[in-house]
Amino acid sequence: MIDLIAAKHAYLVVVALLAIGAYVMIESDNFVKKIIGLNVFQTGIFVFFISAAFRTDGASPVVQPGGGGGPFVSPLPHVLILTAIVVGVSLTAVALGLVVRVYESYGTINEDTLEEVLAND
C-alpha cells in the first residue's frame, strides 16, 4: 500500500481529481459549481498528461549546442496541455457568460429552481 502510494501518487491524484470533478458536476444543483466541477475534471486530465511526461532523472529538454545532456523529460505533453488549458479557459468563459444570461432571464442559477420556472413558463 505504502509502495503503491509512493510509486504511483501522481496517478492517484489524477483519479481523485477526475472523480471529484465528475461528482460535483452530477451532484451540485448550482451551475457555477458545475462549471467548477468541470474545471477540476479537466485539471485531472492535465495532470495525467504532465505526469506521463516525467522520467526519473530527466532534465528539462533544452538541448545544448553539440547535443547530449539527456535523458530529458518529454516536452510534447507539456505543449499539448498548454493548448488544452487555453481551450479550457475559453470554455469556462463561455459557460460563465451563459450562466449570467440564465440568471438575467430567470433570476436563478439553481438547476432545480430553474426547471420549476421553465415548467411554468
Next chain:
Amino acid sequence: MTDAFVPLLVAVPLLGAVLAVAAGLVSERGPPAIAAVVLVAQTGLAGWIGSQALLNGDLSNGVGGFVAPYGIELVVDGLSAVVVTLVAVVSLAVLGYAVRDDPGGAAFYAEYLLLVTGLTGMSVTGDVFNLYVFLEISGLATYALVASAGTGRSAVSALKYLLFGTVAASLYLLGVGYALVATGTLNMADLAVELARVGYDSPLVLASFGFVVVGLATKTALFPLHTWQPDAYNDSPDSVSALISALVSTVAAYALLRLVYTVYTPAFFDAVPVARDAIVVFACLSIVVGSVLAVAQSEVKRMLAYSSVSQYGLVVVGLAIGTRAALFGAVVHLVGHAIMKGGLFVAAGAVDDLTGARTVEEYAGLADRFPVLGGASAVLMLAMVGVPPAVGFAGKWYIALGAVRAGTWPVAAVIFVSTLLTLAYFAILVERMFVAPASASVRAATDGGSERLGGPAAPPRSLLALIVGAAAVAVVLGFAVTGLETALDPTLDTLLSP
C-alpha cells in the same frame, strides 16, 4: 502541387471570421457580405481540392514544414473530400436562410465561420490531438450559435450542451492521452502502426479506445448520451438548428469513423470482437429508442431532433459492422441525412415564420395552403423513411446489405423495424399536412396575412428554392450513389485494409 493548398481549407474561414468582426465595426451589412464571399470561396476550394483527392489520390501537407509524424499533418482522402465539400455546400446554402432569418450582427457571422473552420479542420486533420482542438473550436462556436436566439431558454440549452460537450471532448482527450502513453505518437497513420506493435489487447489501448468512442458518441448524440441534443436543436434560431443538425453531429460521426478505421484499424475489431459487439448493441438501441421517442413528440423540431438520434444509430451500426457495403452505406447515410435533415429543419423554420405552427397538430392543412412547401417537405420526409430512389433508401439498403452479408441478422431486423417507426412519425405529419382540415394558425396565416410578420403570407422564394433544392438533391443523390461508390473505391480499400 494541390497538396500545398490543403491548409487553406482551414485558413480561409478562420480569416473570414476575423474579417467579419472587423467589417462589423465599419458597416452593419459588412459581416453577412464577408461571410457570403468567404463561403463561396470555401465551396470552390473544397470542390477543387475534393475532386483532386477523388481523382488523383490522397493529398497531404505537413503544416509549417514539420514532417509527419512529428508535425501536424493535414490529409484529404476520398472520405474527407466528401465531408469537406458537404460542410462547405451546406453552410453556404444555410447562410442564405440565416441572413434572412436571424440578422445576428458581426458576432453571429464570426461564430458561423468559426464553426465552419472547426468542422473543416476535424475533417482534414491527420493528428488526433489536432482533432481535439478542432472539436472544441466547433463546440464553442456551436454553443454560442445556439444561445444566439437571445431567449433565456436558448441560454439554458446552450449551457447544458456545453457541459455535455466539454465532458465528451475531455473523455476523447483522455483517450488520446492513453494512446500517447502507449505509443508516444499522435499522428493517425503512425498510431495505426504503433498501436499494432503495442498489441490490441494491451489495457492502455483498450482504455484509449473506450474513452475515444464514448467521447465521440456523445458528440454524435447516440442514446443514452443524446440528452443535450433535442433541447439544443429546439431552442436555437431556426437557421442554426438547420446548420447544426446537418453538420455538427455528422462531422462527429465522421471523426468516429476516421478514428476507428484509420487509427485502430479493422484488425483491432478482429482482435477484440467484444468492442465491435458493444458498439453494435449501443447503436441498435439508439436506432430503436430514438425512433420511439420521435413518435412520442408533439413538437415538430423535437421530433426531427429525436429522429437524428435514430439515424446516427444507423450510421454507427454501419461503421461497426465494417463490411464494405455497410461502411459505404454509413458514408452515404451520413451525407444523405445531413441534406434531408437540414432541409427539414429549414422547412420547419419557414412554417414557424409563416404561421407560427410548431406542433404536429398545428401542421394540419398546411399543404393545401402552401403546396410547394408542403410537397417538398413530404419528399424530404419520405426520403428519410427510405422510399426508393431517394438517398435515404440507398444508405439504409447498403447498411442492411452489409449486415446480412456479415451474418448479423438481428441488425437487419432492427433496421427494418426502424424504417417502420420512421414511417410512423413522418406519416402522421404527412397525413396532417395533406388530409386534415386546416388548423386555426394555418387559416389565420393565409386569410389575414401573418400578424407576426405583418407581410403577405407566402414563403419567400429564396427559402422555397432552398427546401426544394434539398429535396431535389436528396432524390438525385440516390441515383448518383453508384458513381460515388466508384469514386470512393480506393478510400474504402485503404480504410478496410488491416
